[in-house]
Amino acid sequence: xxxxxxxxxxxxxxxxxxxxxxxxxxxxxxxxxxxxxxxxxxxxxxxxxxxxxxxxxxxxxxxxxxxxxxxxxxxxxxxxxxxxxxxxxxxxxxxxxxxxxxxxxxxxxxxxxxxxxxxxxxxxxxxxxxxxxxxxxxxxxxxxxxxxxxxxxxxxxxxxxxxxxxxxxxxxxxxxxxxxxxxxxxxxxxxxxxxxxxxxxxxxxxxxxxxxxxxxxxxxxxxxxxxxxxxxxxxxxxxxxxxxxxxxxxxxxxxxxxxxxxxxxxxxxxxxxxxxxxxxxxxxxxxxxxxxxxxxxxxxxxxxxxxxxxxxxxxxxxxxxxxxxxxxxxxxxxxxxxxxxxxxxxxxxxxxxxxxxxxxxxxxxxxxxxxxxxxxxxxxxxxxxxxxxxxxxxxxxxxxxxxxxxxxxxxxxxxxxxxxxxxxxxxxxxxxxxxxxxxxxxxxxxxxxxxxxxxxxxxxxxxx
Amino acid sequence: xxxxxxxxxxxxxxxxxxxxxxxxxxxxxxxxxxxxxxxxxxxxxxxxxxxxxxxxxxxxxxxxx
Numbered sequence: 087x088x089x090x091x092x093x094x095x096x097x098x099x100x101x102x103x104x105x106x107x108x109x110x111x112x113x114x115x116x117x118x119x120x121x122x123x124x125x126x127x128x129x130x131x132x133x134x135x136x137x138x139x140x141x142x143x144x145x146x147x148x149x150x151x152x153x154x155x156x157x158x159x160x161x162x163x164x165x166x167x168x169x170x171x172x173x174x175x176x177x178x179x180x181x182x183x184x185x186x187x188x189x190x191x192x193x194x195x196x197x198x199x200x201x202x203x204x205x206x207x208x209x210x211x212x213x214x215x216x217x218x219x220x221x222x223x224x225x226x227x228x229x230x231x232x233x234x235x236x237x238x239x240x241x242x243x244x245x246x247x248x249x250x251x252x253x254x255x256x257x258x259x260x261x262x263x264x265x266x267x268x269x270x271x272x273x274x275x276x277x278x279x280x281x282x283x284x285x286x287x288x289x290x291x292x293x294x295x296x297x298x299x300x301x302x303x304x305x306x307x308x309x310x311x312x313x314x315x316x317x318x319x320x321x322x323x324x325x326x327x328x329x330x331x332x333x334x335x336x337x338x339x340x341x342x343x344x345x346x347x348x349x350x351x352x353x354x355x356x357x358x359x360x361x362x363x364x365x366x367x368x369x370x371x372x373x374x375x376x377x378x379x380x381x382x383x384x385x386x387x388x389x390x391x392x393x394x395x396x397x398x399x400x401x402x403x404x405x406x407x408x409x410x411x412x413x414x415x416x417x418x419x420x421x422x423x424x425x426x427x428x429x430x431x432x433x434x435x436x437x438x439x440x441x442x443x444x445x446x447x448x449x450x451x452x453x454x455x456x457x458x459x460x461x462x463x464x465x466x467x468x469x470x471x472x473x474x475x476x477x478x479x480x481x482x483x484x485x486x487x488x489x490x491x492x493x494x495x496x497x498x499x500x501x502x503x504x505x506x507x508x509x510x511x512x513x514x515x516x517x518x519x520x521x522x523x524x525x526x527x528x529x530x531x532x533x534x535x536x537x538x539x540x541x542x543x544x545x546x547x548x549x550x
Numbered sequence: 551x552x553x554x555x556x557x558x559x560x561x562x563x564x565x566x567x568x569x570x571x572x573x574x575x576x577x578x579x580x581x582x583x584x585x586x587x588x589x590x591x592x593x594x595x596x597x598x599x600x601x602x603x604x605x606x607x608x609x610x611x612x613x614x615x
Contacts, residue, residue: 387601390594421583428568433595438609
């Protein structure tokens with residue numbers, strides 16, 4: 087094998103299991119690629135070399151000894167730096183949390199991946215405290231889009247978008263409160279799965295908005311993110327919103343096709359405020375699926391409600407830090423969080439009531455459709471440092487509006503796969519959301535896998 | 551706060567009233583950013599308020615004892 091960093095997660099696991107190559111060789115190849123290129127990309131904030139090699143050696147010992155190995159044997163991955171990694175402070179993109187004591191134990195999802203014999207390579211850059219759609223960070227510098235290093239990765243899981251696109255890992259974990267998995271997936275050309283709210287455990291990850299926080303994988307193929315989801319699923323009483331319900335594996339769905347699925351492209355709100363690139367990508371996916379159309383009611387108010395809940399809960403979570411260490415925040419995050427802390431409670435309560443009525447209205451739509459399509463972002467990757475963009479004649483702040491199309495779905499916890507579309511001759515990708523009814527990740531994954539097989543969507547490793 | 555598009559003055563008044571009550575000092579350095587973000591939040595809160603809700607539309611979070 088010439089370059090192990092070009093392989094998918096599933097190919098790596100198969101190769102390690104069969105003895106074609108060792109987990110150590112896989113880990114070392116990825117660590118070399120990180121060491122060679124990450125100073126220009128800014129995906130990692132910590133590389134856990136010693137741990138990675140120890141985990142890889144343990145997998146190789148199992149293979150040599152004929153012991154059973156896990157489904158992700160020797161597969162390298164990395165996590166947004168809001169996941170606890172035992173022995174390191176969980177910085178969550180901040181300067182302030184660097185003073186925290188080292189985490190005593192890994193995050194729940196890391197423990198699940200370790201049990202599946204995956205190999206952790208390190209912690210990834212992110213927007214401070216996850217209040218971000220850009221991937222920029224005043225303390226660590228921005229994560230840069232591997233497909234064009236002058237552009238944003240999107241955020242807040244910026245490093246989680248950069249690392250798979252740069253070939254540093256096949257899969258990364260991120261968090262998504264309002265779009266922070268789907269926005270970087272769109273801008274970096276990845277498949278990103280935001281599962282149903284309450285599906286994957288958030289235990290021992292640093293919170294942002296407990297009403298809306300989700301965790302999930304970003305990777306270069308549907309099969310890879312499905313394999314990671316499969317290894318991470320399952321109820322966890324340590325996460326108060328984790329639901330104890332059946333969670334069938336997604337991998338068997340990959341080859342199932344889309345027979346019988348009713349697909350509709352969301353219109354109205356989702357037709358406006360975007361570039362032609364976003365419109366064209368969604369139209370291309372819709373055409374490939376023979377999609378009809380559907381109009382979701384009250385979307386603008388729902389997105390507004392997600393915004394209100396986010397800034398208020400975020401402000402409340404960080405209130406003590408805002409009182410005592412305001413100067414140590416990233417200025418962009420600080421001003422938003424202070425504003426959130428000052429917002430009258432009546433607005434937040436009303437937003438939570440709207441959340442329930444909006445959920446009921448959208449669930450009603452799922453009587454007639456199985457899948458809803460919408461753009462993931464209104465534009466391809468903006469330039470680093472860009473503060474505003476012009477969308478359909480309106481000048482809007484980038485930071486608040488990259489999630490314009492993702493917020494209405496995470497608001498009610500729907501499972502979504504963001505799929506990457508590349509237009510012929512374009513250097514940058516853009517994503518389309520494949521949205522399913524609650525707990526139907528299987529449906530979104532079937533559609534994503536079908537689109538991938540048909541060549542409508544694809545991921546690429548950037549040339550660095 | 552007026553029902554129309556929130557002005558910088560609306561945000562300024564809210565800061566002056568609320569910040570001391572929650573123990574926050576909004577320095578001159580932070581103030582313009584906070585004003586801008588409060589204006590956005592208040593505009594979006596007004597959009598939420600424009601959606602019709604009945605007395606029996608309960609909030610989303612459910613506490614399980």
